[in-house]
Amino acid sequence: MTGVGADRSSGSTGSTGEGERADRPSRIADILASVGAPVFYVLSTVGDVFKTFGLAVYYTFRGKKRWDEVINQCYQIGNRSLVFITVVMAFLGMILIFQSGLQVKRITGDFSQMGAVYLPLLIRQFSPIIGALMIATRVGTGIAAEIGSMVVTEQVDALRMNATQPVKYLIVPRFIAGIFMTLVLVVYSTLVSFLAGMLTAHVYFEVPYDTFWDISLVRWADLLIGVTKTLCFGMAIPVVSGQAGLAAFGGSEGVGWATTAAVVNSSLAVIMLDFVVGGVGFMVFPTN
Amino acid sequence: MIRVAHVTKYRGRQAVLKDVSFEIPAGASLALIGPGGCGKTLLTKIIGGLVRPDQGEVWVDGQEITRLSEIELTRVRFKIGMLFQNYALFDFMDVGDNIAFPLRQEGKLDEEEIASQVEAILKEVDLPGIERLQVNELSGGMKRRVTFARAVIRRPPILVYDDPTAGLDPVTSSKIFILLDRLQRQGATTSITISHDLVGLRSICTKWAMLVAGEVVFFGTSEEIERSPTKVVRQFWMGESDEV
Numbered sequence: 001m002t003g004v005g006a007d008r009s010s011g012s013t014g015s016t017g018e019g020e021r022a023d024r025p026s027r028i029a030d031i032l033a034s035v036g037a038p039v040f041y042v043l044s045t046v047g048d049v050f051k052t053f054g055l056a057v058y059y060t061f062r063g064k065k066r067w068d069e070v071i072n073q074c075y076q077i078g079n080r081s082l083v084f085i086t087v088v089m090a091f092l093g094m095i096l097i098f099q100s101g102l103q104v105k106r107i108t109g110d111f112s113q114m115g116a117v118y119l120p121l122l123i124r125q126f127s128p129i130i131g132a133l134m135i136a137t138r139v140g141t142g143i144a145a146e147i148g149s150m151v152v153t154e155q156v157d158a159l160r161m162n163a164t165q166p167v168k169y170l171i172v173p174r175f176i177a178g179i180f181m182t183l184v185l186v187v188y189s190t191l192v193s194f195l196a197g198m199l200t201a202h203v204y205f206e207v208p209y210d211t212f213w214d215i216s217l218v219r220w221a222d223l224l225i226g227v228t229k230t231l232c233f234g235m236a237i238p239v240v241s242g243q244a245g246l247a248a249f250g251g252s253e254g255v256g257w258a259t260t261a262a263v264v265n266s267s268l269a270v271i272m273l274d275f276v277v278g279g280v281g282f283m284v285f286p287t288n
Numbered sequence: 289m290i291r292v293a294h295v296t297k298y299r300g301r302q303a304v305l306k307d308v309s310f311e312i313p314a315g316a317s318l319a320l321i322g323p324g325g326c327g328k329t330l331l332t333k334i335i336g337g338l339v340r341p342d343q344g345e346v347w348v349d350g351q352e353i354t355r356l357s358e359i360e361l362t363r364v365r366f367k368i369g370m371l372f373q374n375y376a377l378f379d380f381m382d383v384g385d386n387i388a389f390p391l392r393q394e395g396k397l398d399e400e401e402i403a404s405q406v407e408a409i410l411k412e413v414d415l416p417g418i419e420r421l422q423v424n425e426l427s428g429g430m431k432r433r434v435t436f437a438r439a440v441i442r443r444p445p446i447l448v449y450d451d452p453t454a455g456l457d458p459v460t461s462s463k464i465f466i467l468l469d470r471l472q473r474q475g476a477t478t479s480i481t482i483s484h485d486l487v488g489l490r491s492i493c494t495k496w497a498m499l500v501a502g503e504v505v506f507f508g509t510s511e512e513i514e515r516s517p518t519k520v521v522r523q524f525w526m527g528e529s530d531e532v
């Protein structure tokens with residue numbers, strides 16, 4: 001017989017647990033713990049995100065892909081965000097052009113450059129970041145909720161017991177679909193916003209369509225920066241949200257936390273990446 | 289075959305498994321019993337490498353697994369079939385794909401063979417022809433049997449059943465125990481069965497381990513547990529309680 005001990009069983013509740021671990025709980029230790037815990041949480045989350053990213057990239061190039069799932073995810077992403085993006089980007093286009101139109105009217109009254117200036121701004125800055133933030137809220141929450149509920153219902157454990165890597169099986173299809181669809185949706189966002197701006201300029205300031213439709217100020221650098229940002233966002237959102245889902249624990253409350261973490265963290269990631277890529281872009285391609 | 293040595297796991301500051309040690313020889317079937325919340329499920333998860341213990345070692349088929357990476361663990365996990373207490377069925381797949389999943393991941397059989405195996409196992413658990421049903425269309429008892437089918441379809445050398453008959457009617461329960469027994473004999477599997485159905489367990493298990501509040505209070509054979517002098521063990525075995 002191994003590890004028996006008749007007398008240990010009775011009265012084993014209570015005292016045994018404490019003596020072993022928390023020997024001398026001091027004030028300082030408590031304070032350190034309360035400061036340390038959030039710091040540790042942030043650091044370990046960042047670490048997990050990078051680890052997940054590494055694995056996602058690795059499995060994107062290695063091993064069999066679930067292409068049917070990739071296509072399904074593309075459809076899901078498009079389906080979830082198309083209406084949302086259309087509405088938001090159209091309003092954004094209208095508001096930006098209306099407001100700047102009012103200023104132009106007060107100062108120079110020359111509307112000829114409006115579309116030409118607006119387009120590079122859209123390509124380089126507005127549509128990647130606004131589009132990505134919307135995808136983060138709409139798609140990121142979906143990813144975290146799906147994966148999170150799989151974690152708390154032990155489906156992820158069942159995957160692992162069947163020798164399946166959760167990152168490979170669940171995140172990689174969303175990663176590939178995320179990169180592709182973010183690009184598609186950001187291009188679409190640019191178009192919607194530009195057209196909405198064009199219409200607004202025409203209605204309020206009588207700018208002819210062909211005057212507004214002016215691509216002369218768009219540099220290759222703008223396109224490059226815009227596309228680079230978009231690709232980074234497309235990679236970040238599924239990875240950050242997927243990681244939030246995988247980190248879920250507890251019950252449905254845990255899934256709630258995971259979805260919140262997904263939006264917050266992927267929005268943060270998008271903004272930081274925007275700053276970094278924008279900064280590097282500015283250093284490589286100066287002017288303006 | 290499976291050796292657990294001094295496994296301890298904390299939840300916060302409280303130890304939920306305390307210095308758990310036992311060994312299951314190859315081909316043996318262990319009944320893991322104990323009151324609710326004593327750490328049975330957690331222990332099986334540690335044996336499957338799903339949860340890492342804070343202390344102690346776990347040997348599965350001659351390999352120490354507590355320090356293996358996820359990728360290294362995949363080779364160990366191919367040897368284990370696990371029936372989860374909470375079903376853990378994939379809700380984005382139908383029943384057939386759920387049961388076929390372990391075979392597809394293993395990648396040894398073609399689709400035709402997989403389909404015929406799925407059909408056969410569904411017949412064995414008395415649910416013929418439900419391959420195309422969705423998981424959320426099943427009753428609790430049906431889910432239990434589908435999880436059972438998924439756990440055993442690959443005929444792995446180690447099987448872990450966490451409450452395989454919970455929520456099943458007596459007839460289906462005894463049928464499941466007969467199936468367990470047959471699998472045990474056919475494949476010379478090593479198994480761990482968690483259940484509160486002591487009668488059913490007695491029909492299939494050769495070794496018994498009892499956990500109370502994360503501690504092993506009994507480990508031994510069927511004869512030994514029947515005669516155990518320990519109060520908690522005897523009470524659990526006879527279904528008695530202190531209160532009147």
Ligand SMILES: Nc1ncnc2c1ncn2[C@@H]1O[C@H](COP(=O)(O)OP(=O)(O)OP(=O)(O)O)[C@@H](O)[C@H]1O
Pocket residue numbers: 297298299304322323324325326327328329330331339373
């Ligand atoms: N990953 C984990 N880390 C630490 N503690 C855990 C973990 N998972 C579960 N526990 C704790 O372990 C304890 C035992 O839970 P477990 O599910 O193993 O009980 P059980 O014996 O299976 O009960 P039941 O018979 O009701 O199924 C619980 O208090 C739970 O909070």
Ligand SMILES: [Mg+2]
Pocket residue numbers: 328329330373450
């Ligand atoms: Mg349990």
